[in-house]
Amino acid sequence: MNAKLFSALTLLLVLAIAPISSSAFAQTSVEGDVKASTGNTDVSVSATAEVDDDQDGTTDENDETDETDESDRDERKEDRKEIRDERKEDRKEIRDERKEDRKEIRDERKEDRKEIRDERRDQIKDFREQVAERYQERIRNSVDADIRPQVVDPNRPADLTFEGKTSGYMLFGNIAWGSQIHLTDGVAHHASGDMWRVKTHGVISIDDSRTAKIDMSGYAKGNRILLNGSGELDNGEKVRLFLRGHFAPTNEYGVFALAFTQAGVHNINTGEKIPLMHVGEVIVTPTTDVTPDVLGDAIPVPTDLG
Incomplete structure (x- = not known):
């Protein structure tokens, strides 16, 4: 009995003590946790503050570094710009110098070419004058003494007028080109005997x-005739025409046959001489009293050609 009572009291005592111990233990645990948590919070707050301070210092240092880098970049940019400007000026000076050099070279070459052209022009002019003089001298020497110029009063009326045409070929470049000579406004003055002084306007056409x-102008004696003169082609080239040959009356009154057996064109610009072969006829009209036989009055056509 006593033993059972003791066991019951012991159980009650244990049950009474257990809640108090559990509460105390729980309170102790909570206080420890709170203290531990508070301590950790302080440490965390302190660490965070230190980190923030470090970050603020780092940010300031970074800002200073960024400003320094930006200043360096600006300086380098200015340096590069100055270098580019200097190089640009140098290139411009070089181009200007080369341009001036080329201009001087062109001017010198232009002057040289002008001097060469002037020298050649003078040489050609002298050569043409020499050729013309030799040509005139040859013409003077080739004319027989008895048909050389005689003085005729220029105011004296012409004794004869004539006009006509000859045709034939001009030998140029180993090819015979068709050509014609039209004689207009021709006049003849009787000099003496059977010699006449002759003038006429001529138009020569080459291959149309x-x-x-x-x-x-020229002279005629017997049945020989000599004419020469100068003019210009339609392209501006100066030429001289030399005609020498024979003439004779036909069976028609006032009609004379012409044959230029020694004739040619002399191009004064190039010095080239082009031979001619021409035949034709002219119609002669007396303007003063001349002997009828001069015009071949009623010359009969021969029936026996043997």
Whole structure:
């Protein structure tokens, strides 16, 4: 009995003590946790504050570094700009110098070419004058003494007028080109005996594509005739025309046959001489009293050609 009572009291005592111990233990645990948590919070707050301070210092240092880098970049940019500007100026000076050098070279070459052209022009002019003089001298020497110029009063009326045409070929470049000579406004003055002084306007055409107007003068004696003169082709080239040959009356009154057996065109610009072969006829009209036989009055056509 006593033993059972003791066991019951012991159980009650244990049950009474257990809640108090549990509460105390729980309170102790909570206080420890709170203290531990508070301590950790302080440490965390302190660490965070220190980190923030470090970050603020780092940010300031970074800002200073960024400002320094930006200043360096600006300086380098200015340096590069100055270098580019200097190089640009140098290139411009070099281009200007080369341009001036090329201009001087062109001017020198232009002057040299002008001097060469002037020298050649003078040489060609002298050569043409020499050729023309030799040509005139040869013409003077080739004319027989008895048909050389005689003095005729220029105011004296002409004794004869004539006009006509000859045709044939001009030998140029190993090719015979068709050509014609038209004689207009021709006049003849009787000098003495059977010698006449002759003047006429001539137009020579070459292959119906090029023409030249030439004023000619010369002499006729017996059945020989000599005419020469100068003029210009339609392209501006100066030429001289030399005609030498024979003439004779036909069976028609006032009609004379012409044959230029020694004739040619002399191009004064190039010095080239082009031979001619021409035949034709002229119609002669007396303007003063001349002997009828001069015009071949009623010459009969021979029936026996043997």
